[in-house]
Amino acid sequence: MKQVNLRIYRTILPLLLGLFLSVGAYAQNITVKGHVKDALGGVIGANVVEKGNTTNGTITDLDGNFTLTVPKGATLVVSFIGYKSQEVLAAPSVVVTMEDDSQLLDAVVVIGYGSVKKNDLTGSVTAIDAEKMVKGAATSASDLLVGKAAGVSVITDGGAPGASATIRVRGGSSMSASNDPLIVIDGVPVDNEGVNGMSNPLATIHPNDIETFTILKDASSTAIYGSRASNGVIIITTKKGQSGKPRVSYNGSFSISTKTKTVDVMGADEFRAFVEDKYGKESNQYAALGKASTDWQDEIFRTAFSTDHNVSVSGSIPNMPYRVSVAYTNENGILKTSNLQRLTGAINLNPTFFDKKLNINLNVKGVYNTNRFADKAAIGLATQYDPTQPVYMSNSDYGNGYYMAMASDNKPIGIALANPVAMLEQKHDESTVYRSIGNAQIDYKMHFLPELRANLNLGYDISKSKGDVIIEDNSPMTWCSGNYKQGWGDNSHYSQLKRNLLLDFYLNYAKDFGIHNIDVMAGYSWQHFYKSEKNSYPYSAAQAEIEGKKEYKDGDSYETENYLVSFFGRLNYSLMNRYLLTFTLREDGSSRFNKDNRWGLFPSVALAWKINEETFMKKFDFLSDLKLRLGYGVTGQQNLDNGDYPYLPRYMDSKAGASYFFGDTQYSLIAPLAYDKNLKWEETTTWNAGIDYGFLNGRITGALDFYYRKTEDLLNTVAIAAGTNFSNQLLTNVGTLENKGVEFTINAHAITTKDWKWTIGYNISYNKNEITKMTINDDPNYVGVIHGGIDGGTGYNVMINAVNNPYNSFYVFEQIYDQNGKPIEGAYVDHNGDGKVGEKDNDGDLIAYKKSAPDVFMGLTSQLSYKNWDFSFALRASIGNYAYNNVQSNRESWGGSEMFDNTGFLKNRVTSATYTDFKDARRRSSYYVQNASFLRMDNISLGYTFNKLFNNRQSARVYATVQNPFVITKYDGIDPEISGEGIDNNIYPRPRVFMIGLNLNF
Secondary structure (H helix, E strand, O other): HHHHHHHHOOHHHHHHHHHHHHHHHOOOEEEEEEEEEEEEOOOOEOOOOOOOOEEEEEEEOOOOEEEEEEEEOOOEEEOOOEOOEEEEEOOOOEEEOOOOOHHOOEEEEEEOOEEEHHHOOOOEEEEEHHHHHHOOOOHHHHHHHHHOOOEEEEEEOOOOOOOEEEEEEEEOOOOOOOOOOOEEEEEEOOOOOOOOEEOHHHHOHHHEEEEEEEEOOHHHHHHHHHHHHOOOOOEEEEOOOOOOOEEEEEEEEEEEEOOOOOOOEEEEEHHHHHHHHHHHHOHHHHHOOOOOOOHHHHHHOOOEEEEEEEEEEEEEEOOOOEEEEEEEEEEEEOOOOOOOEEEEEEEEEEEEEEOOEEEEEEEEEEEEEEEEEEEOOOHHHHHHEEOOOOOOOOOOOOOOHHHOOEEOOEEOOOOOOOOOHHHHHOOOEEEEEEEEEEEEEEEEEEOOOOOOEEEEEEEEEEEEEEEEEEEEOOOOHHOOOOOOOOOOEEEEEEEEEEEEEEEEEEEEEEEEOOOOOEEEEEEEEEEEEEEEEEEEOOOOHHHHOOOOOOOOOOEEEEEEEEEEEEEEEEEEEOOOOOOOEEEEEEEEEEEOOOOOOOOOEEEEEEEEHHHHHHHHOOOOOOOOEEEEEEEEEEEEOOOOOOOOOOOOEEEEEEOOOOOOEEEOOEEEOEOOOOOOOOOOOOEEEEEEEEEEEHHHHOOOOEEEEEEEEEEOOOEEEEEEEOOOOOOOOEEEEEEEEEEEEEEEEEEEEEEEEEOOOEEEEEEEEEEEEEEEEEOOOOOOOOOOOEEHHHHHHHOEEEEEEEEOOOOOEEEEEEEEEEOOOOEEEEEEEEOOOOOOOOOOHHHHHHHEEEEEOEEEEEEEEEEEEOEEEEEEEEEEEEOOOEEEEHHHHHHOOOOOOHHOOOOOOHHHHHOOOHOOOOOOOOOOOOEEEOOOOOOEEEEEEEEEEEEOOOOOOOOOEEEEEEEEEEEOOOOOOOOOOOOOOOOOOOOHHHOEEEEEEEEEEO
């Protein structure tokens, strides 16, 4: 009996104890029934969580109500996009009234010479927070911009380490001058000419040091930069220090790059069979075959490993926030020997004095960059080189052990192809670059008049670079493509010094007068650009003999400079916070023009109407923003790509190498260059109409813009009477170019709950350009500016700028096809109707055909998070762009010297040649102008965040990213995305990059 009772007690007592504890615990909880509202009613989907326990929470229903059980005495945190977060003490019944987040509504956007509230913008301006970007493997600032903004096209120059980028804002505005936008880094406008030995000048700044991009697109926003703003303005602002305790951040990544695709050429066995079938075993062609089996593209490409590390420290000491960062990048390219190593540093100090009336912003950024540039010609040679020949050969005094095509006398064939592997291994094209960009910006609010500010900005951009191009003696390329084709190596050297000094000063007065707000600014700018270069070249044997065995010629050296002096002003006026006016005026004086054309006046005006602020719109409570914008302005272009003295008479060394003996001394002659003393600015007039919109308290925002741009006084080289100006060609202001376009952007916080968050952004742009004038007088015989040289066709050009056609159209014969869609060899449309058709017979049948620029391009970004997990991707599409496939046009024919040279060597064919089966090369056929539209996923990333490492003050994120995972296109080449003119030849392939990374914050 006792044992039974003992068992009962052992069973019941724990149950009673558990029940007692559970009742006690339950008694400590409270069920909160609440309502969340704003000025218009219940807030749907607001987050309600227990403070300190983010796993316990809920969201409000369609009426703004919620129910949540929390411990007694707990605090509730209520949040929603567009509102300030609220904290309330838990109670059985609570009502929470949300207030608009003024920081969101009043977000400040950096513009030229100042900043403005985002809600008060009158121009077409896109502001991008670098921290919120979907990022892949980014080496420079331009990498971050790819696909991120409507109207902004960014095409990297292939996949080389630190490759440059072609950036276009709303299409190009010039044919002969620069089409690059003005880049302003922390208030310092930098020149667009780049730095010798550095592929991408924007690689000066490490991407992790960038805080925001602001893109000024229409003339009402860019005219404040006057003579340099025709192609848009990109303002880069770097990160600054924040008040508080020191914070340390580390960002590191390791990546593996692989090639995605190679040109489909014949393998060794396929090539042997083809030669035997076409020419027979007794032919010279068959005798030229080797016994090896070499995939030359495999030989020049590799799997590359790269690392990137960035450490920053930020915080504040009394009255001075600071931020210091240092980064190291080691990027290897998939083309063997290509490498970039970069060490960057940045210091930012923001001391304040006199009760924050005197604010100083000090920025210093520096880079030490070393490069080894692989010769991209090896890419094209690898597609042409005979696959039956080996990489190396023995028992030869030529080529340093690398295979070379040999003549019957066992000497190298001077016109043969250079061994592509030797070209990479034995050519050392290396550079070292030092560059620093910095400024001191002093902003003072007058003690006696706080509404008046004085701002002084002193800035600099200084770079020093040097490089050597060394080709080893007896390398195959010194016999096939060297300066003298006698096996002598090459050893040239270059150096460059550039200085860009800046002084800006302006006064700014801003004050509210009841329903009126006035913000007026006036200033002065002075900028000086200086450049010196020196180049040294080796002597030929004959010259060395004459000059006494010197190793180098005296280097070609020169110095050049230009000045830009400006006066500028801007008026922002607001009435009742509804009707906005911006008027801008800038007068620029440039030393690049003569005194009669030196000064240019660039005005702009913009109007905006905040429709949603009108009383009759208050009933539309779902609208958080609706603003109509209209803008007009004139901007200029003074970077003519023709030196700093284009209006002055200049001389150059005689192209014919002519010389004159004075006694026993021989002097080289110089020849005068044609010049136009009346050269002046290219001027672009822009009209812009836009709508900014926002719904559901900012959960959905975006803009729609329409624009028309017309560039007048367009530079073009035109024919003049022989002997009137040292030439029958003259670069002068004669043309007109028009751009028309539409841009649309939408950004949405699609899901915002306690655990799930999803933001998505989409932009699409349409641009059409047309050249409407190119000559002083109408000339029916003037076809346009023919350009775009190609590989394999000496003297052939396949592009044209012509009236009534887009800029950079292709210039080809229109191919005729059979009933099955196959091109008929040598059959073209007789456009001039003279009965003569053929590449050699009638250039009059050449036409402007398609173009390299897209009609439409778009970008899509997505960022999805669930609790600590995050998943993001970036997609980009380009529609209507075409490319000239020079790889196919140069490697498809089998007759003549295109495949076999009588000196005794063969060239490989692309496998697409089995379809066309052209005997002769048809390089100017429209068949090779191919649709290069594409859809590319730039990157896709998965990450996980650890909110607590040791305590709440440390966090970490680990992630994995794939860059360039796929491209969908009909284009037959390796990559449809081609920078420059759109000619696919020796393009460095963009790799697929697998990256893992770690972010730490302390």
